[in-house]
């Protein structure tokens with residue numbers, strides 16, 4: 018929320034100025050700008066004119082201090098100021114003042130990749146009251162879309178298909194698309210490695226979240242705030258009801274359901290990498306041999322206990338080459354670790 022000061026119109030450099038930027042609450046406090054003040058205004062280039070200072074001598078005592086709103090002027094949702102920031106922000110995912118931006122972001126290539134949901138379309142959807150939040154997109158019919166300016170049957174059908182076709186983009190893209198402050202693509206991917214579903218972020222504690230590598234306290238707080246707002250949860254429910262997949266991709270791959278245990282050193286990779294390969298390809302990585310174990314992968318200097326147990330239980334033992342054969346070309350795919358905090 019950016020405060021704007023209204024002025025008695027004044028001409029500066031050939032342009033009539035009637036509103037000025039007050040930047041943020043700190044700026045207002047620092048300059049002690051009050052309602053009714055006479056102020057110095059500067060205008061440079063195309064930048065919105067701003068207040069340089071207050072003419073204190075011109076005060077007559079009727080000036081009123083500015084009370085910065087704690088609720089969004091557009092939707093009434095409680096504003097949030099994160100540590101280290103000066104701006105008060107509305108984090109309501111269905112805030113009318115932000116609908117166009119949020120629709121556009123949701124449809125962007127890195128998020129849900131909805132072709133045809135650009136600036137103009139997002140704006141038109143908002144103006145015609147067809148989409149108040151990203152959840153509404155999935156309930157639009159071809160008939161609805163035909164109401165958009167410049168849309169004919171073909172283009173309406175294309176957009177409809179693009180929206181419906183975006184339901185399975187995966188957890189990290191959904192998290193990114195929601196437009197949570199500080200949750201960019203990289204952070205969204207990191208989160209998707211640690212939770213199984215969008216809903217997990219509602220349940221997870223601030224401490225747990227902050228302890229995830231690369232997340233930290235500020236990002237964690239932003240996420241927890243986002244999921245503490247009923248308005249936001251409603252939109253997520255709407256998405257879920259529409260069939261948008263909010264959970265991690267089911268792991269299907271050549272190792273699906275197979276339980277692997279490793280012993281000794283591998284030349285190809287660390288134990289951690291081996292775990293990621295197994296889990297990334299749908300297998301299960303276990304630390305000890307049991308009757309459930311399908312394969313014991315034997316590296317250099319294997320542990321005697323694991324070997325003995327595998328022999329006793331009749332677990333199939335393979336060497337590193339056998340393992341890499343099973344992995345095949347999948348070895349160099351982008352394999353996401355599937356550790357879960359739950």
Ligand SMILES: [Zn+2]
Pocket residue numbers: 089090091092093094107108109112113114
């Ligand atoms: Zn708002």
